[in-house]
Amino acid sequence: MKSKPPATAAVADFKAQVADWAARIRAKPRQIRIQQMRRKWASCSTSGTVSFSTDVLGQPAAFREYVIVHELLHLKVPNHGKLFKTLLRAYIPNYESIRPKPLPSAVNAYSST
Ligand SMILES: [Zn+2]
Numbered sequence: 001m002k003s004k005p006p007a008t009a010a011v012a013d014f015k016a017q018v019a020d021w022a023a024r025i026r027a028k029p030r031q032i033r034i035q036q037m038r039r040k041w042a043s044c045s046t047s048g049t050v051s052f053s054t055d056v057l058g059q060p061a062a063f064r065e066y067v068i069v070h071e072l073l074h075l076k077v078p079n080h081g082k083l084f085k086t087l088l089r090a091y092i093p094n095y096e097s098i099r100p101k102p103l104p105s106a107v108n109a110y111s112s113t
Contacts, residue, residue, distance in 0.1 A: 006034070006057045014057055018050070018068050025091065027072040041100070042071040050075070059100050066098045 011034055018032050030048035037043070037053035044050045050071050056064055069091050077084040088095050 006054050010057050014052070014064070017064070018052075018072070021065075021068050021091075022072055025069065025072050025076070025087075027075040029072065029075060041067050044071050044074045046078075048075060062098050063100045066092055066095055069095075 014034065015032055018029070021027075022029055028048065029044075029050040031050070033049060033051040034054055034057070035051055037051065037055070040053060041056055042050065042052045052067065052071070056067050059067075070088060073084060073087050073091075077087065092098070
């Protein structure tokens with residue numbers, strides 16, 4: 001019972017935030033998972049499962065929001081093309097200046113496979 005999972009309340013809050021954003025973006029994740037991920041902040045699958053790293057929970061609110069929106073948008077746009085960036089900017093106008101605190105080389109390691 002002591003393998004330091006994130007606090008239950010923090011996970012519940014985060015999932016609620018994801019659900020709020022999903023409604024706002026009109027994305028429909030089939031499942032939202034929060035799990036340990038070594039190299040990535042988040043990923044989404046073609047089946048509609050969106051997974052977030054437990055590490056995201058310890059990041060600043062602005063970055064958490066960025067990761068959520070980024071990943072949910074992939075349910076609509078599977079790449080990082082022009083449309084993706086336009087939508088991202090519409091929801092998070094300053095997204096380009098949002099950076100996580102400490103980081104392996106993970107920012108670009110989003111995967112949508
Ligand atoms: Zn991405």
